[in-house]
Amino acid sequence: MATSLAIEDADLAKIQDLLDRLLGDAACAAALLIARGGESLAAAGAARAVDMVSVAGLAAGGFSSTAPLAQLLGEREFAAVIHEGIGQSLHVSAVDDATILLAVFDERTTVGMVRAFAREAAGKLAAVLAVARTRRRAR
Amino acid sequence: MTPRLKLAMEHDGPSRGRYVRDVVQQLLKLRAVRGALLVAADGFVIVAEVPDSIAVEPLAAMAARLGRELEASAARMGHTSFSTAMFSAPEGPMFLAAAPIGYVVVLAEQRANLEAIRSATDEAVALIHAALAPPDGAAG
Numbered sequence: 001m002a003t004s005l006a007i008e009d010a011d012l013a014k015i016q017d018l019l020d021r022l023l024g025d026a027a028c029a030a031a032l033l034i035a036r037g038g039e040s041l042a043a044a045g046a047a048r049a050v051d052m053v054s055v056a057g058l059a060a061g062g063f064s065s066t067a068p069l070a071q072l073l074g075e076r077e078f079a080a081v082i083h084e085g086i087g088q089s090l091h092v093s094a095v096d097d098a099t100i101l102l103a104v105f106d107e108r109t110t111v112g113m114v115r116a117f118a119r120e121a122a123g124k125l126a127a128v129l130a131v132a133r134t135r136r137r138a139r
Numbered sequence: 140m141t142p143r144l145k146l147a148m149e150h151d152g153p154s155r156g157r158y159v160r161d162v163v164q165q166l167l168k169l170r171a172v173r174g175a176l177l178v179a180a181d182g183f184v185i186v187a188e189v190p191d192s193i194a195v196e197p198l199a200a201m202a203a204r205l206g207r208e209l210e211a212s213a214a215r216m217g218h219t220s221f222s223t224a225m226f227s228a229p230e231g232p233m234f235l236a237a238a239p240i241g242y243v244v245v246l247a248e249q250r251a252n253l254e255a256i257r258s259a260t261d262e263a264v265a266l267i268h269a270a271l272a273p274p275d276g277a278a279g
Binding site for chain 2: 025026027111113115
C-alpha cells in the first residue's frame, strides 16, 4: 500500500469530529477509523473505555477477507460488511484504499441508521485523508 | 459463558438520527395512524414505529421495492420522481413518500383523514431533507 497513514494533529481533530458526529447521529456505541492493517487511528465513544485493539485488528482482517468473495461477484471489494449479533453488532465500511470505518452499535439504533450515517462519514473521512496526503506530497 | 457486553452511549450532543426518529414519531400523533417508518432505498429499516403485530422487515422491503418501482416508472414516463403514493388495503391505506435517504411509510386506519396524513407525510419528508442536508459552508 503506497499510502502513508501519518496523520497530523489538525487532521486528527477533523477526523475525531467526524467520528463524534457519527456517534451522535447514528447512536452508535463506538466508532473507529482503522488502518487496513488493523491499527486503530482514531476512536470515539465506548472505544475509549473498552480495549478495541483486538476488535480493530479482527474487523480489519475480516473486512479484507471478504474481498476475494466480492471479486468472485465482479466487485473490487464490498463497500460495507455488517456483523449482526444478538446484542452488539458491527458495521465495517471502506473509507479509502488505506483505511476502514468501524461502527459498534446495539439495539438502541438500527442497521439502516448506522449505514446511512456511516456512508456519509466515510465520504468525509476520505476527503480529509486525501487532503492530508496531498499536503504531505507537496512538501 | 461470556457476559453480554453492554456499551455505554457517550454522546449527549445534537443527533440528526434522533431528530429523524422524532420526525417519524410525530406522524404517530395523527389521528388513525397505526405506524410509521423510514426505510432506506434498499429496504434497510432506519426508523420503525409500528405495533408489534406488524412485521417490520417485510414491510420495509416491500415499501422500498414499491418506491424504487415508482421512481423507475416515473423516469420511464419522463417525470423526475414521485412525491407521495397511496396504496389501499383492507387494514387501511399505506402512504409512501420519497425521502432523501429512502422512503417514509405511514400506515393508517380506514377512517383516517387521507389529506391530513398526506400533508403531514410531505412535511416529514421536508424536515428529514432539512436535517440531512449539509450545512452551508460545511467542510469535510
